[in-house]
Amino acid sequence: MPADESHSGESWALSPDSRRPLPELIEQKLREQIIGGTLKAGDRLPTEPELARKLDVARSSLRTALQRLQLQGIVEVRRGLGWYVRRTDLTAVDDRLEGKLATRQFSQTDLLEVRIALETTATSLAAVRAGNGELDELAKLNHQYQRAQVEDTQEVIELDEEFHSALIRASHNELLESMYQTLVPGLQDCKRHTNTTREVHNRSANEHEQVIWFLRRHDEVGAKSAMTSHLLGLYNDLVTDDITVKATLSTYVGVSDKPIWNKPR
Template structure:
C-alpha cells in the first residue's frame, strides 16, 4: 500500500521481558514527521526556511495530503514549524524559542507535581538552588540597563488580585533569572517558579502583610544587586525563599 513509507522495524530479538508493544510499522505520518524533523534538527533546513507545499510533499513522499497534514501537525505542535495560509503561505521552520520550552517544561512539572514522583518540596529545593545563585550572578554581571529592570521589577509590587501583575512584564523573580545572562537559568528556573506561583495563587493563602514582606525583600535584593554585592544578594534571596517556604507548604496541604 502506498502509505507504507519504509520497511519493518522488527521487535528486539532478546529473551528479556520487554514492555514495548510489538508494532511493526510506525504510521506513515509519524515516519514523515521524523524525516522532516531530522532535516530541521540537523540544520539542513534552517530557521525561516519554507518546507515544500502540501501537494509537493505528497509527491515527494508518495502519500495523501491528509497524511502529510498529520505529519505537519506533529512538527508544528513540537514547535519545529509553523504554518500560514495564503498565497505566500506554507510551513516554515520555526526560530528556536526558549519561551516555548519553558512553557512545555512548566506544563510537565504542573502535571508531575501531583504524582508521587515529584513533590512540592522538590520544587522548593530546586528553587533554593537556582535563585540565590541567580541573584549572585546578577549582582556580578548586570549592566545598568539590567539593574534598572531589576529595580523596576522590585518597585512594582504585586498581589494575586492585581491583574496587572501578570500582564505584559516579567515579575521580579523572572527578572533575576534573566539578569544572570545565562538563558539556562530562565529555562530551568522559570518553569519551577511558574508552578509554584500558580499553586500559591490558586490556594489564596497569603495575607497582605505577607505580600508586603515579600515585596520588601525584593527591594532589598534589588538594592544589593544594584550595589554590586553578590554575597549579600545571594544571602538575601536565600532568606527570602526560606521565608516563603511555609506559605507554599500551607498551599500544598490544600
C-alpha cells in the same frame, strides 16, 4: 494550511470551569485541539493576539499556557515565525521531566527547594554581571508589583514572576535560565494556593528591594542571603509534615563572607 486560517472561532471556546486557573484551561483546550486532530504536527498556531481573541483571554494567560506546553515538548516557538505544534503523541509526554514538572508530579516542597538553589545562585551571579539597565528594570518591575491589586491574584502572580524571571536573566547564564523556566508552571500553582494580604505583599516587595540594594553594590553574598530569606518565606508557609528536616538559611548560604564569584575585570 496554517491553523489560524482554517478553523472557526467556535472550536476555541474554553471549558467553563471557574475552579481551575485560566492558563490551565487554555492548556487543556490546546491539548484537545491536538488530540482531536484539529492541530497537527508542524502546524503553525494563530499569532498570540489572534489566539487570545479566539479564546477570549489575556495574552499573559495565553503565554503562560503556551510555556507550559513548550516545557512538555508539545509546542515550540520559532524566532520570528511564531508557535508551532511539535508533537501530537501526548501519551509519553508525562514520562519526561518537563512533563512531570508541568503536570505537578513533584511535591511543592521539592519544587521550592530546587527553586531556592537555582535562584539564589542566579542572584549571586547577577550581583557581578548585571548592568545598570538590568538593575533599573528590576526596580521598575518591583514598583509595578508593589502597586498591584492584592485581590487580583493573577496579576500579582504574573508581576512577581516577571521580576524573578528578569533577575534570572541578569545572571547571564542561559542554562540556568532554561532550568528555572521548567519550574515556572509549578511555581505559579504554589502561589495561587497562598493567601496574600496587603501586609504580606508589601513585605515581599520590600524584600525584592533589599535584593536590588545588594545587587547595586555588587555584593553577591548579601544578595544571595537576601534572596534566600525571601524565598524561604514561601517555603516555610508550604512545608509539610512529610519533611523530616526542613531547609534553613544556612542550607543555602555559607558562613564565609568571601566573594563567591570572581569580580568583573
